[in-house]
Amino acid sequence: MTIIFDGLAAGMLLFLISVGLSVTLGLMNFVNLAHGAFAMLGGYTCALLLSRLGVPFLLAAPAAAATAALAGIILERTLYRRLYAATHLDQVLFSIGLIFMSISTAHYFFGATQQAFVLPDFLKGQINLPGLDVGIYRLFLIVVGLILAVGLQWMVSHTRFGAELRAAVDNPRAARGLGINVDRVFTLAFALGSGLAGLGGALGIEMLGLDPGFPVKYIVYFLIVVAVGGSGNIKGSLLASLMLGLFDVAGKYYLPQVGAFVIYAVMVVMLIVRPQGLFGRAAAK
Amino acid sequence: MTPVLQTRNLSKRFGGFFASKDVSLSIEPGARHALIGPNGAGKTTLINLLTGFLEPSAGEVFLKGEDVTRLAQHQRVKRGLVRTFQINRLFAEMTVLESVTLSVCERLGLGWNWWRPVGDHTAAIDEAAELLATLRLLDVAHTQTRSLAYGRQRMIEIALALAAKPQVLLLDEPAAGVPTDESRELFETIAQLPREVTIVLIEHDMDLVFRFAERISVLVGGALLTEDLPEVIARDRRVREVYLGEALDG
Amino acid sequence: MTPVKLDLSPLRRAAAWHWAEYAFWLLPLVAYFVFPKNLALLSQIAITALFCLSLDLILGYAGIVSLGHAAFFGLGAYAAGLMAKYGWGDPLLGLAGAALAAAAAGFLTSFLVLRGADLTRLMVTLGVSMMLYEAANKLTDFTGGVDGLQGVDIQPVLGMFSFDLYGKTAYWYSVAVLFLMFWVARRLVHSPFGLSLRGIRQNVGRMPAIGAPVNARLVAAYTIGAAYAGVAGALLTQTTQFVSLDVMAFSRSAELLLILVLGGTGSLYGALIGTMVFMAAHHFLSDINPQYWQFWLGAALVLIVLFARDGIMGLLRKLSAPARTPS
Ligand SMILES: Nc1ncnc2c1ncn2[C@@H]1O[C@H](COP(=O)(O)OP(=O)(O)OP(=O)(O)O)[C@@H](O)[C@H]1O
Ligand SMILES: [Mg+2]
Numbered sequence: 001m002t003i004i005f006d007g008l009a010a011g012m013l014l015f016l017i018s019v020g021l022s023v024t025l026g027l028m029n030f031v032n033l034a035h036g037a038f039a040m041l042g043g044y045t046c047a048l049l050l051s052r053l054g055v056p057f058l059l060a061a062p063a064a065a066a067t068a069a070l071a072g073i074i075l076e077r078t079l080y081r082r083l084y085a086a087t088h089l090d091q092v093l094f095s096i097g098l099i100f101m102s103i104s105t106a107h108y109f110f111g112a113t114q115q116a117f118v119l120p121d122f123l124k125g126q127i128n129l130p131g132l133d134v135g136i137y138r139l140f141l142i143v144v145g146l147i148l149a150v151g152l153q154w155m156v157s158h159t160r161f162g163a164e165l166r167a168a169v170d171n172p173r174a175a176r177g178l179g180i181n182v183d184r185v186f187t188l189a190f191a192l193g194s195g196l197a198g199l200g201g202a203l204g205i206e207m208l209g210l211d212p213g214f215p216v217k218y219i220v221y222f223l224i225v226v227a228v229g230g231s232g233n234i235k236g237s238l239l240a241s242l243m244l245g246l247f248d249v250a251g252k253y254y255l256p257q258v259g260a261f262v263i264y265a266v267m268v269v270m271l272i273v274r275p276q277g278l279f280g281r282a283a284a285k
Numbered sequence: 286m287t288p289v290l291q292t293r294n295l296s297k298r299f300g301g302f303f304a305s306k307d308v309s310l311s312i313e314p315g316a317r318h319a320l321i322g323p324n325g326a327g328k329t330t331l332i333n334l335l336t337g338f339l340e341p342s343a344g345e346v347f348l349k350g351e352d353v354t355r356l357a358q359h360q361r362v363k364r365g366l367v368r369t370f371q372i373n374r375l376f377a378e379m380t381v382l383e384s385v386t387l388s389v390c391e392r393l394g395l396g397w398n399w400w401r402p403v404g405d406h407t408a409a410i411d412e413a414a415e416l417l418a419t420l421r422l423l424d425v426a427h428t429q430t431r432s433l434a435y436g437r438q439r440m441i442e443i444a445l446a447l448a449a450k451p452q453v454l455l456l457d458e459p460a461a462g463v464p465t466d467e468s469r470e471l472f473e474t475i476a477q478l479p480r481e482v483t484i485v486l487i488e489h490d491m492d493l494v495f496r497f498a499e500r501i502s503v504l505v506g507g508a509l510l511t512e513d514l515p516e517v518i519a520r521d522r523r524v525r526e527v528y529l530g531e532a533l534d535g
Numbered sequence: 536m537t538p539v540k541l542d543l544s545p546l547r548r549a550a551a552w553h554w555a556e557y558a559f560w561l562l563p564l565v566a567y568f569v570f571p572k573n574l575a576l577l578s579q580i581a582i583t584a585l586f587c588l589s590l591d592l593i594l595g596y597a598g599i600v601s602l603g604h605a606a607f608f609g610l611g612a613y614a615a616g617l618m619a620k621y622g623w624g625d626p627l628l629g630l631a632g633a634a635l636a637a638a639a640a641g642f643l644t645s646f647l648v649l650r651g652a653d654l655t656r657l658m659v660t661l662g663v664s665m666m667l668y669e670a671a672n673k674l675t676d677f678t679g680g681v682d683g684l685q686g687v688d689i690q691p692v693l694g695m696f697s698f699d700l701y702g703k704t705a706y707w708y709s710v711a712v713l714f715l716m717f718w719v720a721r722r723l724v725h726s727p728f729g730l731s732l733r734g735i736r737q738n739v740g741r742m743p744a745i746g747a748p749v750n751a752r753l754v755a756a757y758t759i760g761a762a763y764a765g766v767a768g769a770l771l772t773q774t775t776q777f778v779s780l781d782v783m784a785f786s787r788s789a790e791l792l793l794i795l796v797l798g799g800t801g802s803l804y805g806a807l808i809g810t811m812v813f814m815a816a817h818h819f820l821s822d823i824n825p826q827y828w829q830f831w832l833g834a835a836l837v838l839i840v841l842f843a844r845d846g847i848m849g850l851l852r853k854l855s856a857p858a859r860t861p862s
Contacts (some may be wrong), residue, residue: 404725
């Protein structure tokens, strides 16, 4: 039971970070391998605010999201935008370049070690139920994740921004014709994705750790979420993340020798058998 | 005489929409056959089905009496069924001579030869050069395809197909977008092809169609409306209604 | 047959060696005398150049994108290492074994890789390489896991030249293998088969319509590329007498892509020159500070993608535009 619970918490975290990639890769069709770099930025921002400035955690985490979103806006305006029409290979190379730069920058400022991270008191500890140890922080993660998932789903399907985003992605030219400011919509979507990554990075220090290698270490996990969840599909991303979290945690407990192998295998099989994702729309474009 | 190319109840469905519906067509060896019909009638789709570019939802395709419905595109090409594309599909970064040599090499079965340089396969190169000469493309033989004018590119679209030595050649609007004088030259070239080559032509310009074709099939809404001699088609009321109308009156 | 009045020599002699190529291949000789103390680095360059060449075959010629090419490098490295460990220490035998192992893996995975478009290919190749990495990581009895494979005992090359402390044998051995394999690759890309690969990359939709079996060609190209990578991996094992787990790491695949793009794809020499420039820069710059090096590397990659997509070869081609350049 505890394993299931921990798996769900890990999955929620994964969801927080990768749902942004599901927007950029899935909806905007940009292979942004540097997605993890935004999460890392959020992580370091949060860690710094906590340890150096003594900002309370509940403020530091949103601030981390805001920082990552701001970085996203700046980079989208200056660089990413130029490559929307480029080949996937170019996008990959470009984002690998960004990964390298982010890793070495993190190294330069913070060194190679894991960041120390102390949870605020009210999130520490456990609730012990019969047969289930509920870590309070994990419970907190699950709740935050659920709230965000519902909020995002609502935003995409019920707000003007959501409608504009879908229109802009489906057919940018037609959307422009309808008077939608496509550039602005893309920038905002990108900022949203990076902001969420930043938030996930901040909330994830406790479970995933934080060191300069972060953007590379979890890249495959993010990609799996998108591959399995189906592109641009919030519900799909959520389910895929939860499954992956469960798999990962349970795998480490019960089958440590098989480990991540199974997860990679699942991704490859998914890509071959159901390229549109487990929860994707049946008809690919 | 067995038809060189034949279809039986060929259909293609996209979702609930029939782009080809129950097409049964029969083309004699050496024919000069035109396929006409309004935009979206399913002409290109039919060619896609014939060549294996698309898989039919139902029906069969026979080439020289052989059922080729399940064969891959390149296998049909090997059996002499070759097409051109309505929208150019060329090798942008190759020179004209290189692209045509590539096509010749594939026909000669040299495509797996990985040791001798292309330059040593003189027979293939000579044949490619000769083809360029017949098509009056020699002056651009060493020019990169992408830097040619559209009319010339359209000619290379045909050259690539001819290099495959087709027995049945399916031309999908070969002169689309080509200036008139160049398009006349292009059609002269087509008209001069030997009788061993059966030709199926899709074309919107009715003057050209009636000058070239000895038989005409009319497609409407994916289905075959009628097929007959040009003079019969010209008089057919239904054809006039759906398609020719003004073109003939005017 | 009417004689055609056309100078066919540009195509007839397209595969002839250009003087610049002869000059290029003098470099290994020159380097041996100019940098006698850096033979280990020079061997590494030759090995990485071969590895990069293998990626150029599949990406630059066949147009298959891959984020996991290190999988084959690693397979070759382990294959040669294990063979040597269990008594088959003859280097050439090791190369052959590595080539076979990598080719088999390339052949089998090619069917997965061919199914999708670029994005799927990127992710499938990445996934496959991560699977192999995990397998190597976990099969500690076999591979030594993170500690690496120890006890790799390599016999003298051709029974005559044993691997010496100064790395002389290692250097000439690596250079010789690189040159031979380059020579074969050069024949291959100039052959009708190579031409058909270029055709596939430039317009995959047209190839079946001129009678070319596209998938079979791609399977062949991918398999050959994998075999080349395997040989490169085996060379690394044999010249260092050790296999570390990071032969299969993602960063190796990513770095390789970078090197190739830096040099320029689709010319073979781009792979070689890119490797030389990259490794030399790495050697001198990362001595100063490894983090700076990585930062500027990333920056260079971003700039190349944005402004100089044809890499060093593209620049060279532009500079020597009027003269004929080696292709
Ligand atoms: N891949 C596809 N998916 C969905 N619909 C398609 C597809 N290909 C063709 N169609 C539809 O099938 C119909 C027939 O198209 P087709 O291209 O065969 O027409 P056509 O007769 O060649 O027209 P044109 O003269 O404009 O070239 C059109 O309505 C087209 O939109
Ligand atoms: Mg058409």
